[in-house]
Amino acid sequence: MRIDSYIEKLLFEYNCVVVPGFGAFLAHGKSAEIDKATNALIPPSKTISFNAQLSKNDGLLVSHIAKEKKLGYEEMLQEVEDVSKDWNTRLSQGESIELYGIGKLFHNRDQKIQFQPENKINFLTSSFGLSSFAATPIQREVLKEEVQELEEKIPFIITPEVRETTSFRPWLKYAAVILLAVSLGVTGYRTYGDLQQKQVAAQQDAQQEVSRLIQEATFFESAPLELPAVNIEVTKRHLGKHHVIAGAFREEQNAEKKVAQLKEKGFNAFYLGVNRYGLHQVAYDSFDDPKEALAFLKKVKATDSRDAWLLSEK
Template sequence: MRRLTRQIEQLLYTEECVVVPGIGAFLVHHEPAVVDEQKGLIYPGRCRISFNAALKDNDGVLVKSYSDAFSFGYRRSLSIMEKDIEELRSQLLTSGVVEVGEVGKLIQSKGEMNLTFIPNPHHPFSIDYYGLRPVAMLPRPEVTTEETGRRAGLKGHIYYLPINLRAIGYSSVAAAMVAMAIFIPNQKLQSPSNAMQYQAGFLTEQVAEQEAEPAPVVEEVQVPTFEGFRITEGSERLGHYYVVVATLPNEAMAHKFIHENSSYLRFTKEGGVLISSRGVHRFYAASFETKEGAQEYLSELTKEEAFKTAWIHKQ
């Protein structure tokens, strides 16, 4: 079972969803920094790991990790993975607790089918592991200038300082006059040797047309696609939320899946495919700038039996 936990640990650094077939899925959540104005503290952003027992279907990611680690083919890697998962399931039934390496613990109460996940507080994703602590906010300034009587203050997230524009204007003019007195020479300016080079002139219409450069030809950029789905690069549209409807471990299986499931072609207009550096193909139905929009779309989509296992992936 050590092989299984090792693969889960490694995948969580590169994947946001690691499915253990028949058990559930480990999910990585990215939480932004939070400002608590009442306490005057800024809490740093962090990652946390959760567990979803509803995601049990094999998406091929864990099998591919086995194959890459041990240089086995797909069938042998699948057989080894299933054996390790069976060992994990057996330990859950006997002891009720399984240590998933540095990730955390899976707990199953006797007589209950639901699993409880307790994340490891000392995992590298934990804030305490890096020693990151909340930091104090800048105090609100209460400074009053003598000349204007205006007070510096905070508006929104920007500090505004009172500045006397008239004083700045006078000082700028004085500095410019001093610079002119220093750098302009006292001798007479001499005219250039070839005065013809500095005389204005006109080109005839015929010469102007000959010297005019041709307008550049703009070529239409072809958007790369995969089986009709728009390919979204890894660095493109960062921070977006994608409603994933299918995940395949490699290009060959992705081709076969789309050919055998034509119903997924309904998402080619608004959706696309995310291809990771490991070759994993994630077909998504739609993408959103906010998590709320993605969750609202997901709740409607999962009402259809064919897309019950759809989930949200953050780029």
């Protein structure tokens, strides 16, 4: 199964897409810039990078593919994990993996995963339709040389017989030269002024866009998934220091839905809160005794979910 098209689609909306068991593709905002070598103005964009350390399943990619293909979550999770195993095997054998619209993955000499972005697609939706354009610098010295050349080519003939009647013609020559120089200067000034205004406007738009992105959540930015709302009555309970975690979600309503599902299965599940990454955590249960927590975790892994893990607070 190919999953690169689903990853590409999610990168337009999210700044982090995790492939369970493999790693995460991260989107970073990049402001507009000017290429001094070509005088090209490049619009704002998103650059894509890869982090093999972020391989824990957060549910985003699996839920998206399951919804698109109308399959169950657990079934789709197994298929995605199989893809991750296949990718790791191919990379360890010296192959490279091409992800359409995203980039290329390969191993370096230290057997570490390297990522080369494709950079053909701008994942920043606010820059849709914008393309780079070259700004032509104004050459004032060239205009001056052209005026001098035209001045030399203007016909200027005075005969002794009619000197008195044609003595005003030298003024016509200089008037023509001045008029031509003024016309060229005005045209050049207007072109330069329009170009300066476009560059300033583009830079201001880029700065405004960067400021807006900074004010938003910069790492786990997302829009609510279209899931049915679930109302959960939250009651105060005694919490131990050792929690068996069922999952972490970007949206709180997804966490509440997970709590309801686990309670239907008979677990004493509850909403733990938001971690330092901005994710909403759901726990199967909480314990004061670490041995009891480990025994319960082993039972959950065997009967309900292999992705469960233990969180211990200091």
